[in-house]
Amino acid sequence: MVPIPFDPNRVQKVKDDFLAADALTKTLNPELLKSWQRSKDAIGVPANIRDVPRVSDELLDAHLLDMFQAPLARVSDDLDGTGMGLLLADSQGRILQRWSHDHNALDHLDRLGTVRGAVLAEDVVGTNGVGTVAATGRSVQISGAEHFADFYSQAVCTGSPVRHPITGKLLAVVTVSSDLSERSGLLRPLVTSVTMQLEQQVLDVEQPAARMMFSSFLETVRAHTGPVLAFGPQGLVMQSQKAGRLTVADLNLIQQHCAGERRSGRLALELSTGTVELQVTALGDDAGVVVALERDRRTATTSIGPARPQLVGRTPEWLQVVHQVARHREARRPLVIAGEPGTGRTSLALGLPFRPGTAVAQGLVTDAAERHVVGSRKWLQKLSEKLTASAPVIVRGIETLDPHTVDGVRSLVESSTGRGPVLLTLAAASPEEAEGVAARLGMSSLWVPPLRERTADIPALWHVFAEQVAHGAGLELRSDALELLQGYAWPGNLKELRGVLEQLALTGKRGAVLPADLPASMQGARALSMIERVELEAIRKALHEADGNRSKAAEILGLSRATVYRKMKAYRMTA
Template sequence: MEPVESVEPLETPRPSPTVSALGLDRRIPHLNPVRERARFLEGGDFSSSAVRPPILDSWQRSRFFGVDADRIQAPYNADFDPHSRLATAARPVLDRLSDALQGTPMCLILTDSKGRVRERRTGDRALHRHLDDISLAPGFSYAEEYVGTNGIGTAAEDGRTAQVFGSEHFSERLQRVSCAAAPIRNPVSGRVLGLIDLTSWQHTASPLMVALVQEAAADIEERLLDIGSERERAALRAFLTSRQSSRRALVTLTDGLLLADAAATEMLGPADHRRLRELAADPSGLREQRMLLSDGRTVQLRGRQVEGDEPGGHPAAYLIELRLVAERDESGRHPVVRPPRLAGISGSSPVFRGVISQLIRHCEHGRWTLVEGEAGTGKQALVRAVHRHVAPAAPIGVHDAADARGGAAPWLRAVFQDLAEDRGTVVLRHLDLLSAHVLGQLDGVLRTTAGRSGWVAALLTHDRPRLPGAGAEALPDADRVAASRQADPVAAVRARFGAEVTVPPLRHRTADIPALVACLLARHGGDSGGVRCTDDALRALSRAPWPGNVRQLDGSLRYAQAHRSGPLIEESDLPPSLLSQAQHPLSAWESTERDLIVQSLLDHGGDKAKAAKALGISRATIYRKITAFGIRLGPEKG
């Protein structure tokens, strides 16, 4: 979620330029790659000198994506916030330019960073109808992976201004139009937020379309900076006002700013900042609730939105109050002791120790526990280790919901039999895979066996961590189940569990990576050969974002072991994907390009000039690609 604030334009309106002043009545230079495109599509020999390099690169990407050259298959997604920061900043610029272009065969288009059309201003009826026919309309995506070479998609892929004349389009259906598009960047971070495009008939196109969209993009970026300043001022006002009356630690968040008072600064670490941002991004995440800090302490937090100047618009910021909670045992007389080490489990970071403490406590008291977390965080391994520590002689039964796909009745019967034995631990995995109907049947099984004394742990995987909403615990069980069923199918089963624990993602416990690496290498048999990671390799592993968590770390180490040339795992042995941190998900083409650049840099000791020469690209290009892909290697040699 990107908090925004709508403001009126601060600059003096510019006079509307005339069509002749813009040079839109001029014709483009002769350029006709029709024959070369046909040869390219047929897979035969063609003259690359007859095609501009950016267009040829785009054709190759389009073929790699499998784009149909004869049909337009643009996906549709109408989910767009008209009050977003981008839309608010672009509106007056689009108004001014559309007035200037009224009555001309020109169309102004605003898209998001992925090429999805968000707004369209057309000054010609015939062009308007044609753009509808080719799905160049609000809601449709014009990314290269769907429609091939075009101004919008090519500018999004290259990260720079692109102009595509009629016959240069990959798709036959786009060849009646020409277009120019320029990226709109966040003035602070440089991240692409969207694109501004100018489309015309092929025979009325002008090279000056490029200058026009570049100027428009610069105007929108200037307004983005103004809006950002206004939003930050609103956040600061809310922070200072609340600080006078609040007795809790105080934090204010915007998309690019975090304000914290002295108490919050001492309390929170970088991982806690990320967690707060994740909660603020979740519409239900700002209710009063508890959060485990990276140092193992627990805080009670409550948050509210800081409204912007425009009624009904997006919030300018989020104001969050935090209060430390003293953790006590069930009797309330003694502080919680530090958890013991669990066999097969590595990690001593405070946030991970806190999770282990909670699970051991719930297992000892037989409290049914919902264990949540992202895929690959090791939820099952952790639950098994806790069971072995607390009740090593008791049985443990694991029931994977994936097995219910072959028949729900046998799976439910096995679950019931294990629960009815009233001893040992029962683990239910992947409940998120069950249909609503089977979840309802499972809910009945859980209700029937609710009095058992053994521990029951249900493992739930989700893309992002979430915390339970406040207030649900105060409802009677029947009311909780009824209310939960209306929210989502899993919620009815969730209500049967008296405790919930979230296993943190690896990016929130990077201090555990060295110990995890040693444990995983030993598990692979690397201890016998003395295999270990160099300091540079460990630093690279600690910097990686790890969307696949411990499972991805394990796979990366297996890859490194297979590629090492000695007893040490060097940085160059790691998968290329770990050595870059791009600001957006990479396409297959971008991933291949990134891997080639990383490998060339490794082959030449980090020397960018030599790597660029080996790849056949300029030094400026490799610097730009390194920045775009977030490639990070060890210090250059020589």
């Protein structure tokens, strides 16, 4: 080896650079530095990454995409107008699908090579919001120059792992891709909430009936060239890739006509794209139905008869509550279903829309308000008789009961020999109030989201209520009127929405509903986007964690205090 001549100036410079670099690295996330090191070991330098490789469709997991297509399509609809792209990758970092309603966002993804089949593994393209999640199994946000490859330097990629809820195995990666902005720091709660929905989807599929439905769904997808849907127990929905083109309104309409059917058959349905023929296959053991869509061939069809009324709603907040109520019902565990007045608590308890005076309502629902008419003793005696049967028992409006009667209800439920589930509904101002009442009853409680927190369901709810109160009037919401409804606070919840339609019907209104047709109180509202709702919830949680300290909340969120103050003012929040 040839000795290197000693040069004190060169040694001093190398030493200074080394010490400076060591000081600088301490200002960065250690996990980011580890990712850079892994990328360097596998690739060398960023200049070595010239393009993004792709694999053929045959190597991609179609079953995984089929399982997650429906919930991710709903998230994509909520992201409309944000300029963000939604990505689903497998555990090896290969893109299975991307969603975006923004042409600029899609063009941006195209330029980066982020298309179906693209391989974004960390050892292929370096540190990024897909491959680094797959490599570490942890949520990450990679911003701008934090990416190893230079061509990602203007993007923010926020990714989170989807794990099997029982085995913990990494199944997939969900990533939101966007440009650099101050809002980027609040994307993590959004992506985490999406992955939680997908893990819940996996857990639902693990149930025996749901496994039967999923198996039949996959068989139909392989055999059928058109869109395929499946509606299973506990509100589970499956959607093939081709069905991903259906609008939310079309999906809700198909679900209302087919979900819960116990007979197979065909029926024609008018969707936004025209008339289609549905081949409905009812599965045994309450496993649900599989629906294959075809263009209407004007052939004779075998009608499956009138569909059983279904609960309306596709937002994650609503579906989560539907799933949880269904589990309590199946496990026959008592539950207090609480929420603001008019949120649909009794309908949730029944598992179908509540219609006072119908045979189903009279047979299953015991109204707590009757106690004021017949007296507590006779009312409790009537409840005791119902609790001995195997049918579900629903007690409506327990907020009207006095403490003595509440104690009586608890005693009867705890000593009940019946085999049916017991569900109690409670009107309350907050989840904390509901938890207090439930604790006195010795039960768990579930909070039903108010309409202002599930405004994406308004189009479907409007359609159903319009058919009920003004059938044939064609009361269709214009987009500007819908935006006003989605920005309104809805203190009266579903009842108030139905009241709007009833008032329109009384005036003889027909056809398109314009902003001027709505009540004056609703004409100055503006809807919060999904991103704004996530921001609002993230700030609320940070303030709660920081005991109202705004500076500490800003540190938790990774934002400047000025940004947090400004957003709190915009959302009219107080500490």
